[in-house]
Amino acid sequence: MSAGRALAAAAIATGCLASLPAGAAPDAAALRAGEQAYQRCAGCHSIEINRAGPRHCGLFGRRAGTEPGFEGYSDAMKRSSIVWNERTLDRFLANPAATVPGTAMGYAGIADARERSELIAYLRAATGQGSGCRAGP
C-alpha cells in the first residue's frame, strides 16, 4: 500500500474508532509503525490477494478459516471458531502455534505487545470498512 493510501486509511480508521473510549484511536505514527511491522507478514500475506496465506481485507469480524478462494487453511484453523478482532488477533499473533495448535501458519509470532498493537491498528485501518480494500473472489 502506498504511503498516501495508508494515511487515508489512518484518517478513516480514526473516524471509525470514534465510538471507542477516548484514547483508543491509534495515532498516525503508530499506524506507520504497524504498516512497517506488516512487512513481516508480506512474504505470505497481502491485504487484497490470497498468497501462501489468506488475504486480510475484511479480516475484522470474519470467522477464522473462511476467506473465500483461499485453499490453504488447516483443519485446526477452520475448526478454531475464532472470530478475528483486536483481542483474538493479539493472542494469535503473540504465539500462533500455541493459540491454534496445528496451524499451517509457519510463523513464530511477535513477542512485543506494543508492536502487536501497532500492527493490529494498521490491519484494522487497512482492511476495515471504508479502507477501500477489495476482497474479490
Ligand code: HEC
Ligand atoms: C510463512 C508464511 C506466513 C507468515 C510469515 C505469516 N502468515 Fe499468517 N497465515 C499463513 C497461513 C498459511 C495461514 C493459514 C493458517 C491455517 O489455516 O492454519 C495464515 C493465517 C493467518 C490468519 C488467519 C486468517 C483467516 O482468514 O482466518 C491471520 C489473521 C494471519 N495469518 C495474520 C498474519 C500476520 C499479521 C502475520 C505477520 C505478523 C502473518 N500472518 C505472517 C502464513 C503466514
